[in-house]
Amino acid sequence: MVSSNNQRQTPEGSIGLKRRIGLMSGASLIVGTMIGSGIFVSPKGVLQRSGSVGMSLLVWTGCGLLSLLGALCYAELGTMITKSGAEYSYLLEAFGPIPAYLFSWVSVFVLKPSMLAIICLSFGEYVVGPLSVGCSPDPLLVKLVTILAIGIITFINCFSVQLATQIQNICTVAKLSAVAIIVVGGAVKLSQGHIQHFNKGFEGTSSSFSDIATAFYSGLWAYDGWNNLNYITEELVNPFVNLPRAIYFGIPLVTVCYVLINISYLTVMSTTEVLASEAVAMTWASRVLGVMAFLMPLTIAISTFGAGNGTDFTTGRLTFVAAREGHLVGILSYVHIRRFTPSPALITNAILAICMIIPGNIGSLIDFFSFTAWLFYGATMTALVVLRWKKKDIARPYKVPLVVPFVVMAISAYLVLAPIIQQPQIEYLYALLFIVSGLILYVPFVHYKLELRIMDKITVFLQLLLEVTPTSPITS
Numbered sequence: 001m002v003s004s005n006n007q008r009q010t011p012e013g014s015i016g017l018k019r020r021i022g023l024m025s026g027a028s029l030i031v032g033t034m035i036g037s038g039i040f041v042s043p044k045g046v047l048q049r050s051g052s053v054g055m056s057l058l059v060w061t062g063c064g065l066l067s068l069l070g071a072l073c074y075a076e077l078g079t080m081i082t083k084s085g086a087e088y089s090y091l092l093e094a095f096g097p098i099p100a101y102l103f104s105w106v107s108v109f110v111l112k113p114s115m116l117a118i119i120c121l122s123f124g125e126y127v128v129g130p131l132s133v134g135c136s137p138d139p140l141l142v143k144l145v146t147i148l149a150i151g152i153i154t155f156i157n158c159f160s161v162q163l164a165t166q167i168q169n170i171c172t173v174a175k176l177s178a179v180a181i182i183v184v185g186g187a188v189k190l191s192q193g194h195i196q197h198f199n200k201g202f203e204g205t206s207s208s209f210s211d212i213a214t215a216f217y218s219g220l221w222a223y224d225g226w227n228n229l230n231y232i233t234e235e236l237v238n239p240f241v242n243l244p245r246a247i248y249f250g251i252p253l254v255t256v257c258y259v260l261i262n263i264s265y266l267t268v269m270s271t272t273e274v275l276a277s278e279a280v281a282m283t284w285a286s287r288v289l290g291v292m293a294f295l296m297p298l299t300i301a302i303s304t305f306g307a308g309n310g311t312d313f314t315t316g317r318l319t320f321v322a323a324r325e326g327h328l329v330g331i332l333s334y335v336h337i338r339r340f341t342p343s344p345a346l347i348t349n350a351i352l353a354i355c356m357i358i359p360g361n362i363g364s365l366i367d368f369f370s371f372t373a374w375l376f377y378g379a380t381m382t383a384l385v386v387l388r389w390k391k392k393d394i395a396r397p398y399k400v401p402l403v404v405p406f407v408v409m410a411i412s413a414y415l416v417l418a419p420i421i422q423q424p425q426i427e428y429l430y431a432l433l434f435i436v437s438g439l440i441l442y443v444p445f446v447h448y449k450l451e452l453r454i455m456d457k458i459t460v461f462l463q464l465l466l467e468v469t470p471t472s473p474i475t476s
């Protein structure tokens, strides 16, 4: 994991940070972010939308493959443009400030808070679930626990970078144990001959293009995080070698785990049972673990808490970098005077995440998230292709075959367009309108650098309230 001292010195982002993250830490950063809440929540959505056991396993494998291909393109981008900040830096380089600004606008106001909201909602479900014996968990209680989790995660990240990284490591151990328990438990059941749920194979497979695309949405949520190392390339030791290697190691590992976990779920539960279960891993545990079943929600809750914590951590950094570039209000790039944590960015993220929880449920949030995220992943693939022409001579220590970004671009176009075309939902329009609405603020505030006098007053007030200050990069 990222060394805490490292961030203490320059909490504002990556400039001047030392290269301390090696191959294993890099790979564990990828694996640790990818395995979060999704694999314990999304199997139901994937199965429902894909229509059959066979197709759902194919979708899970396909999501892994797509993430790997996407990540390989990011490996080229990350070794060529070694600035941290992932999509933000690549879009800036290929297309200039407007697309990069729109990305930071959407990330800070929609993507990152919805990530935190989804992960913490899963936490809420896995905490409240075991307490509501014999009935479905009270949605209000789930939301309250979720808000509490967001509050605690935000507090931890505002309080100390060191504490946040320690918690992250403990949670990674918990999540790998949960994965191991499910895989081994499934293997035992399979060896006892429980193969009846696989007999139907592809029977019932959905023939709708948009259903398959939204099945991918559910699965891709569980795989999201494959690009996380690109946010911190400046801190990676020998990034030219280690970025591609961490990707080659981490993503196939997660793919294998996810497919095996799904096989395990389906060994123990029928499709009808998976579809009826709100928290599939818990139903699985009550069947397989008997009196020890309480272990499962506990480890999953810890795992999701860790994913929330890690996501919040990267969010603080991205918000911070974009604000420092002048693409967001300045206060979002300030850090706490003693704790060196980007608290205004973190608090904003928490407030937005809570706003999303109040009306939303996990399913609709995941769709909304995946739609918007893949729009930008697709745009980043275009950036790679454009840069091949625009910056022909830049050194590319790692180069993907050009067909790969085209394939990912085509799939992301399909993922984004198929649901809109087949089942236009007002939410997708809102998402698009929101992206474009960023421009309204861009023209006066970023392009013409308009400064409102009231903003100065607000900034000073918040500075005093939160004890934060602007920082300049420290390179020692």
Ligand code: ARG
Binding pocket: 033, 034, 035, 036, 037, 038, 039, 115, 119, 221, 222, 223, 224, 225, 226, 228, 307, 310, 311, 314
């Ligand atoms: N894949 C994770 C999960 O299943 C979510 C990762 C959120 N994405 C991120 N870049 N932090 O919970």
